[in-house]
Amino acid sequence: xxxxETAAVRGPAKAPQPExxxxxxxxxxxxxxxxxGQFQLKRDEYFVHVSWxxxxxxxxxxxxxxxxxxxxxxxxxxxxxxxxxxFDAMFGSRNLYGRVEFFAARYNxxxxxxxxxxxxxxxxxxxxxxxKAILRDWCSAGFDPFAAPGETSATxxxxxxxxxxxxxxxxxxxxxxxxxxxxxxxxxxxxxVNRAFADVPQDEPAIEVEPGFEGKLHAFNLxxxxxxxxxxxxxxxxxxxxxxxxxxxxxxxxxxxxxxxxRVEWFVQLTDEIDWEVQxxxxxxxxxxxxxxxxxxxxxxxxxxxxxxxxxxxxxxVWENARMGLPELYESGQLKPYPVEF
Ligand code: PHB
Ligand code: FE
Numbered sequence: 100x101x102x103x104e105t106a107a108v109r110g111p112a113k114a115p116q117p118e119x120x121x122x123x124x125x126x127x128x129x130x131x132x133x134x135x136g137q138f139q140l141k142r143d144e145y146f147v148h149v150s151w152x153x154x155x156x157x158x159x160x161x162x163x164x165x166x167x168x169x170x171x172x173x174x175x176x177x178x179x180x181x182x183x184x185x186f187d188a189m190f191g192s193r194n195l196y197g198r199v200e201f202f203a204a205r206y207n208x209x210x211x212x213x214x215x216x217x218x219x220x221x222x223x224x225x226x227x228x229x230x231k232a233i234l235r236d237w238c239s240a241g242f243d244p245f246a247a248p249g250e251t252s253a254t255x256x257x258x259x260x261x262x263x264x265x266x267x268x269x270x271x272x273x274x275x276x277x278x279x280x281x282x283x284x285x286x287x288x289x290x291x292v293n294r295a296f297a298d299v300p301q302d303e304p305a306i307e308v309e310p311g312f313e314g315k316l317h318a319f320n321l322x323x324x325x326x327x328x329x330x331x332x333x334x335x336x337x338x339x340x341x342x343x344x345x346x347x348x349x350x351x352x353x354x355x356x357x358x359x360x361x362r363v364e365w366f367v368q369l370t371d372e373i374d375w376e377v378q379x380x381x382x383x384x385x386x387x388x389x390x391x392x393x394x395x396x397x398x399x400x401x402x403x404x405x406x407x408x409x410x411x412x413x414x415x416x417v418w419e420n421a422r423m424g425l426p427e428l429y430e431s432g433q434l435k436p437y438p439v440e441f
Contacts, residue, residue: 118398129259135229136219140165140239150192151217153201158215160189160203161413165244165255168237169355170345172267175230181419182426183332183359185404186373191356192226196423204360207211231267236379238263245330247351247412270287274336274378276344279319286319287327293350295412296326298350322369323415325349330348332407334417342422351412359425362440364417368395371413377405377434395397401429402436432441 101413125141132141139150139157146169152158169185177184179199185191188207193200202218204210205244205374238244240261241252254260272284279286321337326349333352334346350373359380366375368391377387380402389397400403407415428434 104345110130117231121232122438126260130155133229133236134205135226136221138201138219140233147237147431149203153215153217155215155335157383158203160215162187163192164237165242165248166355167242168234170253171224171230171234173332173356175227175234175267175409176245176269176271178227180356180358181364182361183357183380183404185357185359189356193359194223194361195220199226200225204379206383208384209397218258234267235262235264238267242266244355245333247331248353251353269330272335277291277317277319278324278336281314281346283423290327290329291377291380292326293328293349293412296322296349299323301326321347322414325369331412334415334419343421344416344419346419348415350407350409351411352409354405354407357404357406360399360401362420362429363401363436364399364419364436366391366397367416367418368393369414369416371409371411373407373409375399375405375407375414380404397412398438400436401434 100189101274102145114302122132124131130142132139133323134140137152138162141148142164145164146161147164148159148161150157160338165321167186170184174180174184174192177193179192182193183191183193183206185206189210190203191201191206193202193431198220200218200220202216204216205218210216221279234244239254239257239259241254242263243266245266274284276283281429292301301320301323303320303323306318308316324337328349330382331351334348336344337347338345347369357378370393371391373391375387375389375397376385377389378384379386385421386403425434429436
């Protein structure tokens with residue numbers, strides 16, 4: 100699965116798919132209710148309420164609507180990502196690559212041990228259609244779930260007021276090798292430099308090619324490229340070497356999901372700082388706090404979940420291995436969850 104790329108290019112608005120199970124707009128709030136299998140999802144002025152069946156009847160869980168929409172935006176844009184996308188300690192998705200599980204309380208030790216968790220598996224394209232319809236209906240005009248909170252409006256609060264289709268339908272740019280190569284994704288020359296990166300030099304490297312190697316040697320200013328990112332917490336493929344993907348991203352505020360890895364991920368902190376909370380993937384028990392400063396490198400193991408906090412917008416390089424079958428190698432113990440032994 101390739102990771103996503105967001106560009107400033109906006110795609111055409113798409114109507115919700117017919118098979119999505121949804122209600123008429125609520126008379127008071129204007130928001131629709133949705134069903135995803137046995138899950139029911141509704142939102143009010145502040146909260147999203149998720150409910151699922153259990154042996155004690157239906158259980159409900161509440162998530163602040165902005166947090167829910169930021170998490171859902173990542174799940175949609177990343178095609179359910181690698182491994183677990185925990186919206187919070189209770190609700191989320193697990194990518195089975197072609198199929199996807201949605202879960203409630205499954206990775207919350209207390210609820211799960213009490214037999215109150217619930218998991219349902221879907222065809223990815225059906226679940227994706229439902230997720231997209233929810234995003235479309237629940238984001239009011241002006242709210243951009245990819246933006247840092249200080250760079251978008253607070254219109255996520257309150258009843259439905261218009262929609263935010265342009266923000267949620269950003270077209271993915273699939274980089275084949277590197278941005279700026281002939282026939283590959285563009286550099287971000289048409290986007291403004293973000294306020295947090297006003298000091299980043301904008302000059303491009305000089306490329307001098309030996310005769311016969313024209314079009315084969317390439318370089319670009321990655322710091323300039325990242326300084327012009329208009330989204331946060333959105334690793335985008337920026338170099339592809341077989342299954343090795345460099346996915347740099349710019350980070351401000353809180354990673355909107357708690358990511359449960361299904362493979363090792365390497366982090367290279369390119370600028371500023373991110374504070375990572377690392378927990379056991381299965382139970383959520385604390386495992387580590389990692390404060391990464393510019394220049395620091397960390398390998399995040401395959402058996403953890405993690406969430407990052409960045410006060411000043413920072414640049415992070417996420418290095419992913421997109422090889423098929425990796426999750427099975429870790430789950431069966433054929434690979435250790437960490438890449439190095441000291
Ligand atoms: C991660 O889970 O590794 C991750 C996800 C999104 C980011 C950074 C890291 O922006
Ligand atoms: Fe991760």
